[in-house]
Amino acid sequence: MHFGSIYGEFDYESTSSVLYAGLNFKVNPKLKLWLQGNYSKSEAAFSKVGMDMDLPGVDEALEIIEASDYDYSGIPQYSDLSYGYMNFNARAEYKLSDKLLFNVDFSYYDLTSDETWVYGDESGSFTVFRTGFTLIK
Secondary structure, eight states, X not given: OOOOOOOOOOOEEEXXXXXXXXXXXXXXXXXXXXXXXXXXXXXXXXXOOOOOTXXXXXXXXXXXXXXXXXXXXXXXXHTOEEEEEEEEEEEEEEEOSSSEEEEEEEEEEEEEESOHHHHOOOOEEEEEEEEEEEEOO
């Protein structure tokens, strides 16, 4: 049995800004350096939901479907998302011979969530440090 439905139209808006930069250096024939970083800021939210509850027959429909909650007043606040993400990478590569390279990598990651009540506190940062060898064919 279907009693009908009530709906409202509203907008969802999201914005994102990204800044990226990278540099490569060849210090000498044996040493190369790379630096790279990026930052992004993203925000999103629903507009205020406007439910037209003054339409003919709405009161009767709500009495029949009394278990439903048509209070959408919290959506604009609850839907607000605001994230900042930053990543920085550095790499050094040293040519030990014509067939062998030694490299060192460093990466830093940071996420800031300004709306922790939506998905929990996702904010945090970590670093990664790697070293290794590369064989050249």
